[in-house]
Amino acid sequence: MTAREIITYLENWAPPGAAWERDNVGLQVGSADRKVNKIFLCLELTENALNSAIANKCNFIFTHHPLIFHPVYKFDTDKNPKAKLIQQILKNDITVYSAHTNLDFTKNGVSFELAKSLSLKNIRFLKNLDNTLSKLTVFVPEEALEKVSGAIFSSGGGVIGEYKKCSYLVNGTGTFEGSDETNPAVGTKGQFEKVPEIRLEVLISNWNLPAAIRSMIKAHPYEEPAFDIYPLKNTNPNFGMGAVGELEKPLTEDEFLNHVCNSLKINNLRYTSGKRKKIKTVAVCGGSCSDLLNEAIGSGADAFVTADIKYHTFQDAENRILFIDAGHYETEILSLNAVKHKLEKFISEKKENIKILKYKGSTNPVKFYNKKGENQIA
Numbered sequence: 102m103t104a105r106e107i108i109t110y111l112e113n114w115a116p117p118g119a120a121w122e123r124d125n126v127g128l129q130v131g132s133a134d135r136k137v138n139k140i141f142l143c144l145e146l147t148e149n150a151l152n153s154a155i156a157n158k159c160n161f162i163f164t165h166h167p168l169i170f171h172p173v174y175k176f177d178t179d180k181n182p183k184a185k186l187i188q189q190i191l192k193n194d195i196t197v198y199s200a201h202t203n204l205d206f207t208k209n210g211v212s213f214e215l216a217k218s219l220s221l222k223n224i225r226f227l228k229n230l231d232n233t234l235s236k237l238t239v240f241v242p243e244e245a246l247e248k249v250s251g252a253i254f255s256s257g258g259g260v261i262g263e264y265k266k267c268s269y270l271v272n273g274t275g276t277f278e279g280s281d282e283t284n285p286a287v288g289t290k291g292q293f294e295k296v297p298e299i300r301l302e303v304l305i306s307n308w309n310l311p312a313a314i315r316s317m318i319k320a321h322p323y324e325e326p327a328f329d330i331y332p333l334k335n336t337n338p339n340f341g342m343g344a345v346g347e348l349e350k351p352l353t354e355d356e357f358l359n360h361v362c363n364s365l366k367i368n369n370l371r372y373t374s375g376k377r378k379k380i381k382t383v384a385v386c387g388g389s390c391s392d393l394l395n396e397a398i399g400s401g402a403d404a405f406v407t408a409d410i411k412y413h414t415f416q417d418a419e420n421r422i423l424f425i426d427a428g429h430y431e432t433e434i435l436s437l438n439a440v441k442h443k444l445e446k447f448i449s450e451k452k453e454n455i456k457i458l459k460y461k462g463s464t465n466p467v468k469f470y471n472k473k474g475e476n477q478i479a
């Protein structure tokens with residue numbers, strides 16, 4: 102199996118088009134044509150993580166945080182640790198691929214995994230993505246309907262939540278008069294024609310639109326298919342930021358804080374108290390999502406679990422929502438389990454024998470220091 106097949110599979114789940122526009126997702130270093138022997142997963146690639154991948158003979162590395170995020174202008178392997186890392190990757194014939202905010206924004210991605218690890222039920226997006234949907238409308242003769250709609254569906258059109266092949270059809274009449282240069286599929290050139298047609302409407306994410314239009318035109322019997330593209334104000338039901346769900350049983354603030362520590366296997370977290378005595382509805386967002394504080398409050402959540410919260414943002418939340426900073430690494434690392442399960446399923450379906458290893462060490466740069474000695478500060 103090539104790296105390209107693995108990437109295509111991953112991108113059907115977490116399309117790069119869904120990523121934040123300034124993100125740098127996708128293939129980072131190496132070839133997509135490489136035949137993959139063993140896969141290595143880590144949240145980010147450090148020197149230790151790369152050494153472990155090399156020692157384990159893995160030649161495809163998946164990372165969540167992109168290897169290259171800020172532009173690298175000089176590949177000075179003496180002075181720039183990233184350049185040194187890239188040199189090692191190339192020298193060992195490894196392909197590195199990253200799925201970052203596209204993995205954050207997809208169903209069962211980073212935030213859904215965080216919600217699952219906190220045993221939340223009825224998990225849905227906290228805030229669906231804006232301005233990412235279009236409506237593709239095309240006018241087709243009835244006999245070509247199945248072929249044309251099929252072409253759009255297989256390019257990612259017509260997916261609404263758990264429903265696929267969604268479309269709307271209405272009968273109408275198309276008119277045209279072809280010039281001498283034409284070769285109309287229906288009717289005669291030089292004659293004004295009235296033809297029964299179906300108006301086919303399909304919702305589609307913007308990143309699927311170019312491919313859908315190409316395959317729609319290919320499947321359409323007309324020389325000049327008539328179609329319209331409408332940008333929509335609707336939010337995208339299939340992609341979003343953060344997640345929200347409910348606990349099986351309400352917990353007190355203290356019980357919930359302890360539940361977060363146990364679920365994420367952590368000893369420390371930072372928080373500010375909310376206004377409710379019992380926690381039942383919980384919003385989560387893996388990584389730095391304190392910008393979603395108002396959405397979390399607006400969703401009716403009793404608690405919001407995320408990371409990288411600033412002092413003044415804690416102030417904004419105080420006595421409004423139990424606001425928890427459980428750590429950037431800690432709220433994201435569990436998503437590698439979802440990547441591993443997906444890939445294992447794909448590999449077994451393809452009857453391939455490719456092992457997947459998750460980095461056993463930690464790439465978390467943040468450490469906690471506990472004061473030693475007798476004179477503990479109260």
Ligand SMILES: [Zn+2]
Pocket residue numbers: 166387388389429433
């Ligand atoms: Zn992150």
